[in-house]
Amino acid sequence: MSAGTILTIIIIYFGVLILISNLVSKKGTDNDTFFKANKNSKWYLVAFGMIGTALSGVTFISVPGEVGNPDLQFKYFQFVLGNAIGFLIIAKVLLPLYYRMNLTSIYGYIEQRLGVISYKTAATIFLISRTIGSAFRLYLVVIVLQRYVFDAFNIPFAITVLISLGLIFAYTYRGGLKTIIITDTLQTFFLVTSVFLTIIFICNSLNYNFTEAFEAVKNSNYSKIFFYEDYLKGNYFLKQILGGIFVTIAMVGLDQDLMQKNLSCKNIGEAQKNMFTFTGIFVIINIFFLSVGALLYLYAEKNGIAVPMVDDVKRTDLLFPEIAFNHLSIIPAVVFLLGLTAATFATTDSALTALTTSFCVDFLGMDKKSKNYELGITNSKKLEKTRHFVHLGFSFLMFLVIIIFNSLNDKSVVTMIFKVASYTYGPLLGLYAFGLFMKSKTVNDKLVPFICIISPIVCFLISKNSAALFGDYVIDNELIIINGLITFIGLLMISKPATENTRF
Numbered sequence: 409m410s411a412g413t414i415l416t417i418i419i420i421y422f423g424v425l426i427l428i429s430n431l432v433s434k435k436g437t438d439n440d441t442f443f444k445a446n447k448n449s450k451w452y453l454v455a456f457g458m459i460g461t462a463l464s465g466v467t468f469i470s471v472p473g474e475v476g477n478p479d480l481q482f483k484y485f486q487f488v489l490g491n492a493i494g495f496l497i498i499a500k501v502l503l504p505l506y507y508r509m510n511l512t513s514i515y516g517y518i519e520q521r522l523g524v525i526s527y528k529t530a531a532t533i534f535l536i537s538r539t540i541g542s543a544f545r546l547y548l549v550v551i552v553l554q555r556y557v558f559d560a561f562n563i564p565f566a567i568t569v570l571i572s573l574g575l576i577f578a579y580t581y582r583g584g585l586k587t588i589i590i591t592d593t594l595q596t597f598f599l600v601t602s603v604f605l606t607i608i609f610i611c612n613s614l615n616y617n618f619t620e621a622f623e624a625v626k627n628s629n630y631s632k633i634f635f636y637e638d639y640l641k642g643n644y645f646l647k648q649i650l651g652g653i654f655v656t657i658a659m660v661g662l663d664q665d666l667m668q669k670n671l672s673c674k675n676i677g678e679a680q681k682n683m684f685t686f687t688g689i690f691v692i693i694n695i696f697f698l699s700v701g702a703l704l705y706l707y708a709e710k711n712g713i714a715v716p717m718v719d720d721v722k723r724t725d726l727l728f729p730e731i732a733f734n735h736l737s738i739i740p741a742v743v744f745l746l747g748l749t750a751a752t753f754a755t756t757d758s759a760l761t762a763l764t765t766s767f768c769v770d771f772l773g774m775d776k777k778s779k780n781y782e783l784g785i786t787n788s789k790k791l792e793k794t795r796h797f798v799h800l801g802f803s804f805l806m807f808l809v810i811i812i813f814n815s816l817n818d819k820s821v822v823t824m825i826f827k828v829a830s831y832t833y834g835p836l837l838g839l840y841a842f843g844l845f846m847k848s849k850t851v852n853d854k855l856v857p858f859i860c861i862i863s864p865i866v867c868f869l870i871s872k873n874s875a876a877l878f879g880d881y882v883i884d885n886e887l888i889i890i891n892g893l894i895t896f897i898g899l900l901m902i903s904k905p906a907t908e909n910t911r912f
Contacts, residue, residue, distance in 0.1 A: 411560035413738070417745055418557075422575045425753075428594070429579035429587045449589050451678035454669050455685040457592030462666065462690060463599065463755075467697055468748050469548060473724030475630045475701030476715070482633040482702075483643045487885060488694045490652020492687050497653070498661035499683035501844075506667065507676040513769040514667050521843040523853030529860050530839055531770035534664055535763060537832035539802065541659075542759035543809035544828070546572060549748055550810065552729045569810050572753075573803045580757045581799045588758050589672065595750035602747025603696050606732075609740040610703045614710065621703065630702040640881050651885020658833035658888060662840055665762035704731055711735065760806070764799045772798075827887075834867060834891020835860035841892060842899040849903040859898035867891040 471484055506514055515534065519527030550569050558568045580587060611621045625631050635643040660666045673679040704727055707713070713735060716726040732744035768774040774791055839860070842851070867890055874883045883890070 411557045414553075414557045414733075414741075414745060415561075417742060418553075418749060421746065421749055422579070424594075425579045425591050426575075428591055449586075449669070449672040449674075451673050451682040452685070453589055453593050454673060455682040455689070456596050457589055458666060458669055458682070458686050459596045459600065459689055459693060462660070462686075463693065463697075467694070468599070468602075469552070469725050469728050471694070471697050472701030472704055473727050475698060476705045476724055476727070478629065479643055481630050482698050483635060483648060485633050485694065485698060486635070486643075486645050486648035487652040487655075488691060490649040490654075490885075491656045492652075492691050493649070494653040494656025495660065495683055495687040495690070497657060499680045499687075502657075502661040502667075502840075503670060503679050503683065504676055505844075506671060507679065511671065513766055514662070514664055514671075515766070515770055518839060518843065522839070522851050522856065525853040526839065526851065526856040528770065529857045530836060531766055533832060533836050533860060534662075534766055537659075537829065537836075538663065538665055538759050538763055539805055540809055540828055540832065542756050542763075543806045544813060546753075546756045546806065547810045547813050548725060549753075551814070552726070552748065555726065556729060556733050565814060566807075566811055569807050573756075573807055576753060576757050576760060577800065577803045580761055581796055588761050589669065592758060595753065598746045598750035600693060602743050602750070603693065603700060605743045606700055606740065606747070607696065607703065609736060609743070610700070610707055613736065614703070614707060621699075624706060625699055625702040628702055628706060630705055631698075640879070643884070647884050647886045650889060651887075654837060654889050654892065655829060655833070655885060658837045658892070659829055662833065662836045663762075664766045665759050668762050668765060669758070700728070704728055707731060707735075756806075760799060760802055763802045764795060767798050767802070768795050830885070830887035830891060831864040831867060834888050835863050835895045837888060837892030838863065838895025838899060841896050842903075846900070846903065848906055849900075850906040851899050852902040852904060855902045856899070859895060859902065863891055863895040863898060866894050 474484065475481055502514075505517065509517060509520070511517065513531065515527055515530045518530040546569075550565070550572055553572070554563075554565050554568050558565075579591065607621070611617070614621070614624075616624060634645045635648075636645055638644060639646070670679045670682060673682060708715075708727065708731065713727075713731060715722045715724055716730050717723065718726070729744065729748070732741050736744075772794065774795065839856075842849075867887065870877070870890065871883045871887055874881055
């Protein structure tokens with residue numbers, strides 16, 4: 409498929425999203441619409457739309473790409489099972505807490521439980537974590553667009569990034585969460601449809617029916633799920649499941665992005681129905697993504713297709729687009745493009761909205777100001793302009809992170825994302841664990857930022873030297889548990905008796 413054709417499809421795709429944004433905005437939008445979608449989102453739309461947000465282009469490309477590694481194969485599914493357990497814990501423990509406190513930003517819990525400085529620290533951790541994580545995810549799709557589209561027009565990588573972020577800004581800056589609920593539902597539809605159609609197209613190319621495809625994947629060298637053999641290795645099943653549980657609790661339950669969508673439902677009952685439904689779909693769709701990976705490698709073997717190289721480094725992230733764009737017909741290529749675009753931009757648009765919400769609420773107190781200025785049209789307009797400026801600021805910040813990451817990265821993006829998340833989200837895990845389980849204690853609020861800085865540093869040193877310290881033991885996804893535990897111990901060291909006003 410030519411670069412011009414791909415570009416035309418992308419323009420049409422974003423034209424539809426911008427049209428949806430304009431239709432939503434015509435009905436009137438304010439900060440309550442942007443932050444909480446007026447608290448009237450339908451749970452089934454939220455559940456379906458969250459699939460696109462949670463999966464992203466990382467799942468779409470990196471997860472199938474990693475299947476070819478003999479030490480990985482379907483290892484990721486162990487992590488997914490841990491994710492599912494984590495989602496259920498969120499639904500039963502964290503969501504009831506957030507609804508009971510009627511929060512706009514989930515970090516309001518930390519403010520009431522531990523203090524203002526702890527609250528600002530938690531919100532800052534989220535802003536850093538989500539900016540980096542979302543930039544990594546967007547980076548993945550941008551390098552695909554650069555390689556297969558914009559290089560043909562001699563457009564620099566930095567301009568490709570600016571165009572991508574500019575398009576996202578165009579359809580999110582006014583309607584915010586209310587727009588995202590609708591656009592992410594549409595984008596998830598494209599993503600899910602793309603996965604199923606891709607499997608059909610590859611099976612047809614390999615002359616497999618469904619049963620033959622299942623048997624081929626099962627009997628291949630790519631489909632091993634559970635790794636019990638060596639607990640010292642990073643792929644050991646217990647490490648993956650525990651890591652999946654705690655990464656999910658931290659990156660979803662303690663993250664304003666996905667929780668903001670849950671908090672837009674009418675009540676806790678609908679929010680929990682959303683989470684239970686979402687969990688089931690999430691597990692099933694990941695099985696299909698891994699199956700796509702196995703089929704891609706089988707197709708590559710049969711047709712003599714090598715994993716693409718970038719700067720003399722194998723990039724398994726690029727195998728899927730390489731096959732879709734250069735070795736299949738135009739229809740599978742279009743399907744792949746729509747799926748990839750939907751997966752990545754559904755994540756990034758949601759993240760930008762959550763980042764804007766957190767900064768406006770947690771640092772500017774905009775939710776309180778909106779209530780105070782309820783009858784003041786002029787002041788309300790000023791707050792909306794401030795929100796637009798914040799939204800633009802985070803778009804530019806994400807641009808800078810992508811440019812820096814592009815100059816440094818030489819690993820699979822999925823590996824890098826969860827590695828970074830273990831360092832950035834670990835302190836959040838420790839803060840919430842302390843707040844929830846140490847009811848009789850609070851903390852010396854002024855010292856909390858130091859604990860949250862020291863913990864990842866100590867965690868990094870332990871991880872770097874784990875083989876020497878623990879007899880060849882390799883720390884993998886359980887790194888976030890260690891980080892959270894170090895933070896928890898640090899908070900205990902600066903704790904003091906709680907008062908009635910700090911017990912929740």
